Every structure is written in structure tokens, then in C-alpha cells.
Amino acid sequence: MEIQKIDGTMLRKMFEFGAQNLETYKSNVDELNVFPVPDGDTGTNMSMTFANSIRELDKLKNDELYAVSKTASSGALFGARGNSGVILSQLLRGLAKANKGKQVLDIKAAADGIKAAADTAYKAVMKPTEGTILTVAREMAEFAQAHEAEYTDMLAFLTDVLKQGQDALSRTPEMLPVLKEAGVVDSGGQGLIYIVEGAVKGLAGEELEQAAKPKISDRERFVDDSNMKxxxxxxxxxxxxxxxxxxxxxxxxxxxxxxxxxxxxxxxxxxxxxxxxxxxxxxxxxxxxxxxxxxxxxxxxxxxxxxLGVSDDDSEEEAEPAGDPVPYGFVAVSPGDGLSEIFKELGVTRIISGGQTMNPSTEDFTAEIDKINADHIFLFPNNGNIILAANQAATMSEKDVRVIPSKTIPQCITAMLSFDPDVDCEANEKAMTDVLGTVKTGEVTYAVRDTKIDGQVINKGDIMGISGGKIQTVGKDVSDVTAKLIDSLMEPESELISIYYGNGLKEEDTTDLVDAIEEKYEDCDVEVSEGAQPLYYYILSVE
The missing domain is CATH 3.30.70 (Alpha-Beta Plaits)
Incomplete structure (x- = not known):
């Protein structure tokens, strides 16, 4: 029997099946990440983003088509984590805009929605890269627009749209050399395909394959909090x-x-x-x-x-007085307690716990923005995978919020040191943004998977020195890799080397390393601070 139209109830089921299918296979998506660092991986970020959509849908009392679309979009917008999560939220946002005023979707309306989704996602990225989730979305949209008139059955139409997406995904390694070298397809694109596969199965009334549940518990919740007051x-x-x-x-x-x-x-x-x-x-x-x-x-x-239906205003945290208005407020993402203390000493107003290993959501940023009573608020994402979420929070706020696109912790520290309360907001924004390029940052961590990248064969457990988005050195000894990484960052005019040691390390653990660095670069000052960041032995900067 043909399915000619999709109503709100059917769309809700498609969203739910899409989210469930992604959750089942998110670890497969995570494994596709080329960079073998212990980070907030694509599958996890996309799954957590879409899960927020489903939580919001669970509160929805009706299945009106636009209400379902808008609720899923809003949930993803606030819950977006990582660049892939933000792009997913924009795909849902475009679909919702296209569905406004509609009670059902015929094939043409579905094609228009798919096109609007891809267009909105492209516009959200300043420099779209082909060979990514954007390519997969665009090719599905182009197929839908070109072939909509050939179909009378919605299920057959969306099945072929999915096949086009799968074909586009298979070709992503030809568009991005880094994918080809690692022998993988784009992780974000694969995440999108899992969502669409689940949605099509939901429309068809098929069952989804289930990932094996951890044997420790087969309950949805670990603890019953339903009796709490x-x-x-x-x-x-x-x-x-x-x-x-x-x-x-x-x-x-x-x-x-x-x-x-x-x-x-x-x-x-x-x-x-x-x-x-x-x-x-x-x-x-x-x-x-x-x-x-x-x-x-x-x-x-x-x-x-x-x-429990308690207003945010009733909570002690939310009721915290914002205080008298001030000219400037600052929000920074910090992966460690030691770094948080450094940020506070520099004047950062609010700290968001997170970073490479747990990308904060758009809602995490908006929650902190709401707590600041300032004329101008600056956000420091401190990670390239968090910038889009920060930008999304800034555009959603009614306050004057500006993102300083810091990709590393040292960039944020240097930017805060360059802040001048005696000049206007625009001058500070420019100065803090410009100074980011003067900071050379390095990070020392370990590989979580075997891979090949930038001509280097890396084995799980290897120690890696990373800078500028590239793996600069690989070895078995943390101090040796750290010393070589610093060597790669040094320039004749370098004056300051800053070392932030991670969780589980103590300052005395760096003594031999620092002594060797000071002897080799006797004209440079070397500063050592506790960062307490997890999983990264050292964060370094050279200025």
C-alpha cells in the first residue's frame, strides 16, 4: 500500500526512529573520526543533540505537523553539541521552517523540506567543506528536487533519497584526502545516514536493529527518582x-x-x-x-x-543575584579545575566545564549568558569543535553577545590578558580576536585508536604531540614527546613557554622536563601551572 503523505504522528515516529538508530550505532560513527584523540566524538555529539529533540517531543501534547517539526528543531538547537550537533540542529531548523503552515507533507513538500534543511545547514557554516555531512545533505536534497515528480509513493521516494545519501557518503574520501588516507568515510555524514535510515524504517513500520545493552542493567533508568519532591x-x-x-x-x-x-x-x-x-x-x-x-x-x-514543574526562578542556582550591571562579562569553557582558577583570576565571569572530551551544548552557553548582567558578553569556546555552539548561543540571545573564536586554552588566556576596560567593545573584540593568531599551542595526549594520518602510522596508546590541528610528533614517552613538540613550536623571537600539567600530574613531575627546556632555551621564560585537565598530559603555549 502506497504512502502518499506524512502527517505529524508519522513525522514524530520518524524522528524517534532516527534518533534511536543513531544511538544504536553512534560508536560506529565515533570510530570514523580521523583524529585519534580522546575527544567528544561525532556520533556521541549528534546522538546527544538529537536525544534532546526527542525529550522535547515527549512533552508535546499534540501531533500537529509543524508543532512536531518546530519542537524537534528547538530541542536540537538548545541541545546542540560539537560542530556536527550544530549542523544537525540546523538541518532540523530548515525542515521546520519549510513545514510551517502545513498539516501534511506530500512528496513535493517533503522534497522542499529536504532542500530547506540542506540550505539552512550550509548557511550556518562560514566556510562549508565538501566531503562532509553537508555534502551528504546537499546531494540528497538535489536528488529529491530533481526526481520528486517521478514518484507517487512517499516510502519509495525517501528510500531512493536515502540511497543517494549513501552514495554521496561513499564518495566523501574522494573529496577529502584526509579521509582517504585514513580509509574512512565522513563521520558526520555517516551519522546523518543512520538518522535517515531510522526515519525511513519508522515510516515503513519496520523494526530497528538494537545494539546489545550493557549487561549491568536492562532498565531505562538506573535509579527511580519519581518519588522526589x-x-x-x-x-x-x-x-x-x-x-x-x-x-x-x-x-x-x-x-x-x-x-x-x-x-x-x-x-x-x-x-x-x-x-x-x-x-x-x-x-x-x-x-x-x-x-x-x-x-x-x-x-x-x-x-x-x-x-517536577519547578520554575527555574525557584532554584537556588538560577535565583543567584546577577548583581549591578557591569560593562563586560566573560564566559569561558574550561576542561580542568586548575585552568578554571586561572580564568577566574583573569576576570572570567562564568565557567563552563567541558572541552575536548565533553563538548558543551548551546544551552550550556545560554544558561551562563542568562546569569550575567553586563552590557557586553564575550564567549570563549576554547576548542574548534565548540565554536559553532557558541555562535548559535550568541545569535539566540537578546543580549549583546560576541564570540571570540578561541580554539585553545592558551589563546583564551592571552586574549583575556589583552582586554582593556578603557576602550570600547568593538576595539576589545578586535584586539582579542587578533591576538589569537600570535599564540602557538601544543597538546600532549594519547591515541585512542589505530590510524594513519599525515603520513604517520599511529597505534592505539601512542603518545602524540599535537599543534595547529596536526600531529607533530609521536612516541612512547610523555616527556620526550613534549620536548619535541616544544621544539616544533619555537621560533627565534619566542620569549615565553607556558606549561599546564594535567589531572594526575604534579608540578614536580615536570621538573626534569622544565630543567631541560630552560637549559636549551635559556633566553625564554618558562612558566608552569596546574591545569588539571583530563586525558591531556600537557597543554603548552609558546609566545
């Missing part, structure tokens, strides 16, 4: 996740740490899995700590006050 809430976010490959992790240390940032802590270890539940005001900090112990899955964060 508003007065029971001290910390606002119910945070749950499972840590995989954690056979050597110390669950007692994790439990002790979580008790310092929240309550209702549950940490249960079963072989190589750890099940975690905590109520906290800082879910990102819980994720960051857990990532030092293994890989995360089944991540779930719920705003308990919202679930």
Missing part, C-alpha cells in the same frame, strides 16, 4: 552513564569525587563496566572525571526541577 532537590541535574572498558578503574575514587560535586551518588562496578548515577549542578564535571577511566555510553542528563 521539589524540596528534596539540592543539585538540579540527574546524571547517569555507564563507563566501558573500566576493569582497572577505581570505583571508590570515582564515588568520592562525585560526592564532592553532588549527592544521590551511585557507583556500581561489574567486571569492565561501571554504572553511575549522581545529582549534580555540573554534569560535565562528572563526565570529565569518568572519561579518565574509560569510554562512556548511555549518557543521560535530566533537569529535575523542570521535570
Amino acid at each position: 521539589p524540596e528534596d532537590i539540592t543539585f538540579g541535574y540527574c546524571t547517569e552513564f555507564i563507563i566501558k572498558h573500566a576493569e582497572n578503574a577505581d570505583e571508590n575514587a570515582l564515588r568520592d569525587y562525585l560526592s564532592t560535586i553532588g549527592d544521590c551518588v551511585l557507583v556500581i562496578k561489574d567486571d569492565d563496566l561501571i554504572k553511575v548515577h549522581v545529582h549534580t549542578d555540573h554534569p560535565g564535571q562528572a563526565f570529565e572525571k569518568a572519561l579518565t577511566m574509560g569510554a562512556l555510553t548511555r549518557m543521560k542528563v535530566d533537569n529535575m526541577r523542570e521535570m
Whole structure:
């Protein structure tokens, strides 16, 4: 039997199946990331973004087509994490705009929606790159527009649109040499294909394949919080996740740490899995700590006050007085407590916990923006994969919010040092943006997968020195790789070397390294600070 039109109920099911299919295969998407660093991977970011859409749809009382489209779009806009999540949110935004005023979608309207989705996503990226999720979306849209008149069955039409997307995905390595070298297709494009596959199956009434659930629990929630009352809430976010490959992790240390940032802590270890539940005001900090112990899955964060119908104004955190208006406010993303303290000393107003390993969402930025009573607010994403989310938050705010596109922690520090309260906002924005290019940053971490990139064969567990988005040096010893990375950053006019050591390291651990650097570069000042960032042994800068 032909399906000629899609109504709101059918579209909701397509969204739900798309999100479920991506969640099932997100680890496959994560494995496609070319850069083998322990980061907020594409599949995880896209899945968490789309999951926020589904949470918002769960609150929707009707299945009117535009309401379903708009709700899914809004959920993704606020929940967007990483560049891939922001692009996904823009695809949904374009679809929602095209569906406005419609009660059902025929094939032409569906084609128009697919085209609007791709167009909106392209416009959101300043310099679109072919061979990415954008290419996959565009080719599906072009096929839909070119062939809509040939179909009377919606399912047949969308199935062939999907096939075009799969074909485009298979050709992404020919468009991006880095993909071809690594022998993978684009991760964002693959994530989009999983979503569309799920949506088509939802329309067809097919069952989705299910990923194996962790044996530690087959329940949707780890802990039943349904009996909680508003007065029971001290910390606002119910945070749950499972840590995989954690056979050597110390669950007692994790439990002790979580008790310092929240309550209702549950940490249960079963072989190589750890099940975690905590109520906290800082879910990102819980994720960051857990990532030092293994890989995360089944991540779930719920705003308990919202679930219990408590106004944000009733919460102690949200009721925090903004104080008298000031000319400037600053929001910075920080991956470690030590770096957060440095930011505060430099005058940063609000800190968002996160970074490479857990990309903050657009909503994380808007929440901090709302707490600042300032004429002008500057955002420092401090990671290239967070810039789009910061930009999205800035455009959604009614306040004067400006993004300084910092890609590294040292860039933010240098930018804050260049801030001058005696000049106007435009001059400060220009000065802080311009100074980013004067900072050479390096990072030392380990490889989480085997890969080949930039002509180098890298094995899982290798120590890598990274700068400028490229792996500069690879080895087995942290100090040796760090020293070589600094060598690659040095120029004749360099005057200052800054070293921020990571979580688990102490200043004395850097003594031999610093002594060797000071002896080799005796005309340079060397500064050592605790960054306490997870997974990255050192963050470096040379100026």
C-alpha cells in the first residue's frame, strides 16, 4: 500500500526512529573520526543533540505537523553539541521552517523540506567543506528536487533519497584526502545516514536493529527518582552513564569525587563496566572525571526541577543575584579545575566545564549568558569543535553577545590578558580576536585508536604531540614527546613557554622536563601551572 503523505504522528515516529538508530550505532560513527584523540566524538555529539529533540517531543501534547517539526528543531538547537550537533540542529531548523503552515507533507513538500534543511545547514557554516555531512545533505536534497515528480509513493521516494545519501557518503574520501588516507568515510555524514535510515524504517513500520545493552542493567533508568519532591532537590541535574572498558578503574575514587560535586551518588562496578548515577549542578564535571577511566555510553542528563514543574526562578542556582550591571562579562569553557582558577583570576565571569572530551551544548552557553548582567558578553569556546555552539548561543540571545573564536586554552588566556576596560567593545573584540593568531599551542595526549594520518602510522596508546590541528610528533614517552613538540613550536623571537600539567600530574613531575627546556632555551621564560585537565598530559603555549 502506497504512502502518499506524512502527517505529524508519522513525522514524530520518524524522528524517534532516527534518533534511536543513531544511538544504536553512534560508536560506529565515533570510530570514523580521523583524529585519534580522546575527544567528544561525532556520533556521541549528534546522538546527544538529537536525544534532546526527542525529550522535547515527549512533552508535546499534540501531533500537529509543524508543532512536531518546530519542537524537534528547538530541542536540537538548545541541545546542540560539537560542530556536527550544530549542523544537525540546523538541518532540523530548515525542515521546520519549510513545514510551517502545513498539516501534511506530500512528496513535493517533503522534497522542499529536504532542500530547506540542506540550505539552512550550509548557511550556518562560514566556510562549508565538501566531503562532509553537508555534502551528504546537499546531494540528497538535489536528488529529491530533481526526481520528486517521478514518484507517487512517499516510502519509495525517501528510500531512493536515502540511497543517494549513501552514495554521496561513499564518495566523501574522494573529496577529502584526509579521509582517504585514513580509509574512512565522513563521520558526520555517516551519522546523518543512520538518522535517515531510522526515519525511513519508522515510516515503513519496520523494526530497528538494537545494539546489545550493557549487561549491568536492562532498565531505562538506573535509579527511580519519581518519588522526589521539589524540596528534596539540592543539585538540579540527574546524571547517569555507564563507563566501558573500566576493569582497572577505581570505583571508590570515582564515588568520592562525585560526592564532592553532588549527592544521590551511585557507583556500581561489574567486571569492565561501571554504572553511575549522581545529582549534580555540573554534569560535565562528572563526565570529565569518568572519561579518565574509560569510554562512556548511555549518557543521560535530566533537569529535575523542570521535570517536577519547578520554575527555574525557584532554584537556588538560577535565583543567584546577577548583581549591578557591569560593562563586560566573560564566559569561558574550561576542561580542568586548575585552568578554571586561572580564568577566574583573569576576570572570567562564568565557567563552563567541558572541552575536548565533553563538548558543551548551546544551552550550556545560554544558561551562563542568562546569569550575567553586563552590557557586553564575550564567549570563549576554547576548542574548534565548540565554536559553532557558541555562535548559535550568541545569535539566540537578546543580549549583546560576541564570540571570540578561541580554539585553545592558551589563546583564551592571552586574549583575556589583552582586554582593556578603557576602550570600547568593538576595539576589545578586535584586539582579542587578533591576538589569537600570535599564540602557538601544543597538546600532549594519547591515541585512542589505530590510524594513519599525515603520513604517520599511529597505534592505539601512542603518545602524540599535537599543534595547529596536526600531529607533530609521536612516541612512547610523555616527556620526550613534549620536548619535541616544544621544539616544533619555537621560533627565534619566542620569549615565553607556558606549561599546564594535567589531572594526575604534579608540578614536580615536570621538573626534569622544565630543567631541560630552560637549559636549551635559556633566553625564554618558562612558566608552569596546574591545569588539571583530563586525558591531556600537557597543554603548552609558546609566545
